[in-house]
Amino acid sequence: MIELINDHAFSFIYYVLLVMAALTLFVLVTTVISRWYSERRTYRRELLEEELGEKIVSYVSGDLSLEEVQNSLHNRLDYQVMLKLVYKLEKSLEGVEEKRLQELMEVEATRDHFLKRFKSDDVILKAKACLYMSRRKSIQKESVREMVKLSASREPILAYAAATAVIAHGSMGQKATALRSVLYNREISRMAIGDLFVKFSRYGEEYHIREMEVISAMIEDPKVVPERKAILIRIFDELEYYHSLEFLLEYYRPDHPPVVMKALINLLAKFGVEEILPDIHQNFSVSNDPEIRKAAADAMGFFKKEESIPVLKRLLNDADYRVRYAAASGLAGYDQVDLMGLRNEVSDPEELDKLMGEILAEKGWGG
Amino acid sequence: MADKKKNILVVEDEKMTARLIVYRLKSLGHDVLHIEDGVDALKWIKENSPDVIVLDVMLPGMSGFEILENLRDDDEFDLSNTRVLMLSTKSRAEDISRGFGLGAVEYLPKPFKMDEFLLRLQRIMAENEST
Amino acid sequence: MAWITDLLIAANILALLYFLVVNGSYITLILLSWLQVRESRRQDNLFDLSGLFDTDLYRSASILAPAYNEEISIVESTRTLLNLQFSNYEVIVINDGSTDRTLDKLIENFDLREIDRYIPKRLETELVRRVFGSKKHPNLYVIDKENGGKADALNAGINASRKDLIFSVDSDSLLEEDVLKRMLTAFTLDQETVAVGGVVRVANGCTFRHGVVDSVRVPDSYIERAQAVEYLRSFLFGRSSWDYLDSLLIISGAFGVFDREAVIRIGGYLTDTVGEDMELVVRLHRYYIDNKIPYRIRFLPHPVCWTEVPDNRKTLGRQRNRWHRGLADTLFRHRKMLLNPKYGRLGLFAMPFFLFVELLSPVIELAGYVLFIVSWLLGVINFTFFLLFFTVALLLGVIMSVLSVLLEELTMKKYDRVRDVMVLVLYAFLENFGYRQMHVWWRFRGLIDFIRGKKEWGKMVRKKTF
Numbered sequence: 001m002i003e004l005i006n007d008h009a010f011s012f013i014y015y016v017l018l019v020m021a022a023l024t025l026f027v028l029v030t031t032v033i034s035r036w037y038s039e040r041r042t043y044r045r046e047l048l049e050e051e052l053g054e055k056i057v058s059y060v061s062g063d064l065s066l067e068e069v070q071n072s073l074h075n076r077l078d079y080q081v082m083l084k085l086v087y088k089l090e091k092s093l094e095g096v097e098e099k100r101l102q103e104l105m106e107v108e109a110t111r112d113h114f115l116k117r118f119k120s121d122d123v124i125l126k127a128k129a130c131l132y133m134s135r136r137k138s139i140q141k142e143s144v145r146e147m148v149k150l151s152a153s154r155e156p157i158l159a160y161a162a163a164t165a166v167i168a169h170g171s172m173g174q175k176a177t178a179l180r181s182v183l184y185n186r187e188i189s190r191m192a193i194g195d196l197f198v199k200f201s202r203y204g205e206e207y208h209i210r211e212m213e214v215i216s217a218m219i220e221d222p223k224v225v226p227e228r229k230a231i232l233i234r235i236f237d238e239l240e241y242y243h244s245l246e247f248l249l250e251y252y253r254p255d256h257p258p259v260v261m262k263a264l265i266n267l268l269a270k271f272g273v274e275e276i277l278p279d280i281h282q283n284f285s286v287s288n289d290p291e292i293r294k295a296a297a298d299a300m301g302f303f304k305k306e307e308s309i310p311v312l313k314r315l316l317n318d319a320d321y322r323v324r325y326a327a328a329s330g331l332a333g334y335d336q337v338d339l340m341g342l343r344n345e346v347s348d349p350e351e352l353d354k355l356m357g358e359i360l361a362e363k364g365w366g367g
Numbered sequence: 368m369a370d371k372k373k374n375i376l377v378v379e380d381e382k383m384t385a386r387l388i389v390y391r392l393k394s395l396g397h398d399v400l401h402i403e404d405g406v407d408a409l410k411w412i413k414e415n416s417p418d419v420i421v422l423d424v425m426l427p428g429m430s431g432f433e434i435l436e437n438l439r440d441d442d443e444f445d446l447s448n449t450r451v452l453m454l455s456t457k458s459r460a461e462d463i464s465r466g467f468g469l470g471a472v473e474y475l476p477k478p479f480k481m482d483e484f485l486l487r488l489q490r491i492m493a494e495n496e497s498t
Numbered sequence: 499m500a501w502i503t504d505l506l507i508a509a510n511i512l513a514l515l516y517f518l519v520v521n522g523s524y525i526t527l528i529l530l531s532w533l534q535v536r537e538s539r540r541q542d543n544l545f546d547l548s549g550l551f552d553t554d555l556y557r558s559a560s561i562l563a564p565a566y567n568e569e570i571s572i573v574e575s576t577r578t579l580l581n582l583q584f585s586n587y588e589v590i591v592i593n594d595g596s597t598d599r600t601l602d603k604l605i606e607n608f609d610l611r612e613i614d615r616y617i618p619k620r621l622e623t624e625l626v627r628r629v630f631g632s633k634k635h636p637n638l639y640v641i642d643k644e645n646g647g648k649a650d651a652l653n654a655g656i657n658a659s660r661k662d663l664i665f666s667v668d669s670d671s672l673l674e675e676d677v678l679k680r681m682l683t684a685f686t687l688d689q690e691t692v693a694v695g696g697v698v699r700v701a702n703g704c705t706f707r708h709g710v711v712d713s714v715r716v717p718d719s720y721i722e723r724a725q726a727v728e729y730l731r732s733f734l735f736g737r738s739s740w741d742y743l744d745s746l747l748i749i750s751g752a753f754g755v756f757d758r759e760a761v762i763r764i765g766g767y768l769t770d771t772v773g774e775d776m777e778l779v780v781r782l783h784r785y786y787i788d789n790k791i792p793y794r795i796r797f798l799p800h801p802v803c804w805t806e807v808p809d810n811r812k813t814l815g816r817q818r819n820r821w822h823r824g825l826a827d828t829l830f831r832h833r834k835m836l837l838n839p840k841y842g843r844l845g846l847f848a849m850p851f852f853l854f855v856e857l858l859s860p861v862i863e864l865a866g867y868v869l870f871i872v873s874w875l876l877g878v879i880n881f882t883f884f885l886l887f888f889t890v891a892l893l894l895g896v897i898m899s900v901l902s903v904l905l906e907e908l909t910m911k912k913y914d915r916v917r918d919v920m921v922l923v924l925y926a927f928l929e930n931f932g933y934r935q936m937h938v939w940w941r942f943r944g945l946i947d948f949i950r951g952k953k954e955w956g957k958m959v960r961k962k963t964f
Binding site for chain 3: 009010012013016017019020023024027028030031032034035038087124127128131156157161186187188189190191192321322325351353354355356357358360361
């Protein structure tokens with residue numbers, strides 16, 4: 001082999017150099033072409049954004065009719081640019097303006113464009129089509145059923161996007177099915193889940209009675225993992241579903257998994273359910289799970305009952321810093337507790353000073 | 368007197384929203400200027416003292432809060448002649464109270480209704496008149 | 499004497515094979531990265547549409563900025579950090595016992611005053627002396643602690659953090675304003691994500707305005723330009739391809755977001771290594787695989803951090819020496835993972851690649867140079883063969899770099915002018931004459947220093963681009 005290489009080395013070198021030259025030439029030509037192309041496209045886009053932007057703005061303000069805007073849309077690029085501008089504007093607007101924007105999305109050609117995407121096998125294109133559907137004023141029943149199926153997809157993006165569309169347009173039963181599919185999918189992040197439930201609530205009726213029932217059924221669903229149940233309980237809190245109290249009281253049992261228990265304690269305390277205090281004193285404050293002990297301390301700080309003081313004092317020496325913090329924070333809210341005197345109760349008075357300093361500063365009493 | 372011509376600066380980095388606001392305000396007959404960048408906006412405000420500023424919070428270069436702080440700390444600038452309406456997606460209570468604390472007279476969370484925006488703007492311009 | 503000839507011939511062929519395999523795999527990786535970058539752009543697009551970022555349900559983040567004697571740049575860099583587009587974050591600057599006016603500058607410019615803030619000692623660190631808060635910026639905290647090195651400072655920051663995620667940044671870097679939002683897409687996309695890295699690009703030559711990149715240009719000097727090409731090749735496309743293979747082993751210290759609880763669970767940054775960034779990522783992998791917990795560690799090609807690279811050989815040499823020591827140290831500490839089927843593609847592919855290609859390449863490349871000269875002198879191979887080897891080596895090197903420049907041009911198009919792209923293509927050639935050999939030498943020295951047990955960081959000298 002060496003001989004072979006030795007003999008033909010010069011021709012090898014010649015070829016290698018040739019390849020390099022060709023490669024460079026290729027890169028140079030590709031670069032120039034792709035630059036030229038992209039710059040031309042950017043230029044056209046910018047021009048279009050300027051033009052269409054002007055039209056959309058006057059359309060939204062009621063100075064231009066829908067037909068007039070439609071007449072200026074001719075090719076795919078026009079629709080793309082128009083949708084981009086509409087989406088951006090829609091994010092900051094509500095009310096009449098938002099409705100007008102939605103009407104713009106109903107333009108026939110746009111709809112066709114997305115329906116085609118909807119039929120493609122590409123996950124991202126499909127998801128985009130779903131998001132588009134979710135923003136329309138109304139969609140066909142057929143499409144909603146299709147979306148319900150898609151919300152059970154393994155692909156988190158697609159499932160999320162499809163569920164968004166179902167929440168916007170589906171019946172209560174369809175919404176519940178889509179949300180359940182999403183809850184069962186372990187890969188979907190809790191941010192996405194939270195977002196879906198906020199949307200679910202926003203599209204709901206005034207008092208959210210049925211929304212509350214749907215969520216309650218999910219909390220009781222044994223197929224939903226505890227982490228997700230905790231998220232659902234927190235959603236009651238975030239969305240201020242006070243009428244969920246009755247359900248929560250019924251659901252409340254001290255032997256739920258720790259994550260669920262923690263969320264329950266937090267919410268029941270917030271709703272002022274003093275009936276859980278005995279459990280807090282006897283069970284939760286001595287739980288093996290620091291998160292539960294913390295939730296217990298928070299709750300006692302919330303209720304401010306005389307009989308909680310010794311328990312809170314004990315928790316000041318807890319092994320977990322979050323519990324110590326919550327206990328100190330709780331005690332700081334009791335008028336009858338001598339905060340300086342607490343220094344004698346703890347093993348690390350200096351740490352307590354730091355804790356109290358921060359807590360009091362946050363409450364607006366200190367420095 | 369509320370329909371008297373005013374000098375309004377719109378500081379907003381989302382182009383379409385800014386264009387819509389500018390369009391509506393211009394059609395009401397005001398003098399409107401739009402600036403996207405926080406630092407440029409601050410400079411312009413100091414030189415021109417507009418009657419009203421429509422201010423976003425998240426901006427390139429410098430945030431809306433920082434602009435207000437800067438104006439407050441600048442001894443040569445008198446913020447009392449300028450009314451500030453904040454318009455932002457930052458709508459948590461602490462953001463809103465921070466805005467008011469820094470001298471804004473209105474804080475409108477996004478998404479907003481155009482009518483409401485114009486109404487509040489009219490109101491603060493009227494207040495401006497009476498002081 | 500015949501056996502020497504045979505041996506040399508065998509060695510030559512082996513060296514050639516090693517070369518082909520290494521470069522071939524690099525080229526494959528770069529091509530894979532293309533798929534990844536394209537896919538990731540489409541996903542980004544989708545995120546913009548979904549409105550997921552417009553809610554407050556997002557996970558919160560603490561930005562940790564360790565500072566040691568940074569009085570020139572600290573105010574500017576902190577200011578940019580305070581102006582990122584994100585709803586729920588705090589900035590924690592950790593003054594790691596600076597001996598200059600770093601802390602004073604911060605106090606003067608941000609109206610700081612001492613506050614009580616409880617810092618639990620979840621990770622062991624040097625003593626924290628004071629904590630400052632700012633009236634002007636409610637989300638800015640400054641921690642003043644005794645000097646303990648960068649990893650120790652980061653650990654102190656982790657202790658002080660009250661948010662879900664920690665985001666470590668370097669003071670000689672400048673983040674684009676939307677980075678936090680973009681980095682978080684990975685956490686939103688997949689519930690099991692625990693760490694995400696972003697792209698580090700060369701800031702030298704670019705201009706900045708109010709802490710935002712204004713124009714993207716190539717730098718002026720040979721050494722900086724060669725690095726511009728190198729950063730594209732290894733940081734942008736190299737890491738994208740590792741992400742494609744789901745085996746990312748490094749997240750730059752300058753630019754990574756981590757789940758705070760995950761980092762605490764594995765004990766935080768190691769303080770007795772110079773490669774704490776890579777070590778942390780490898781340890782995360784190890785922890786999650788050992789405990790059979792599903793997880794993801796991602797690299798995203800779109801969030802960008804601009805960093806100032808050394809403009810002289812001395813500083814660059816020290817930096818590369820340190821990087822190589824860090825690599826050696828990490829691979830040595832986690833040698834159990836090497837070729838261990840329990841660690842799947844990490845143990846069977848990524849770790850061996852880093853060992854044989856990244857770590858040992860300077861040794862093999864140097865040995866190759868010596869081998870060829872000896873073979874040539876002994877007449878085993880003739881001069882043309884010698885020349886041939888170098889042209890092939892050059893060709894492969896050029897292909898890798900030129901491909902990276904091409905991909906950059908096809909996907910990101912960050913550089914404003916075609917002229918700059920041409921310069922980069924030119925430097926894809928030129929870096930092979932001089933820069934490459936220096937690089938081999940620095941890394942070789944780094945390996946020697948590692949074996950001798952050297953632990954220092956080596957002083958970094960900054961110039962001021964921002």
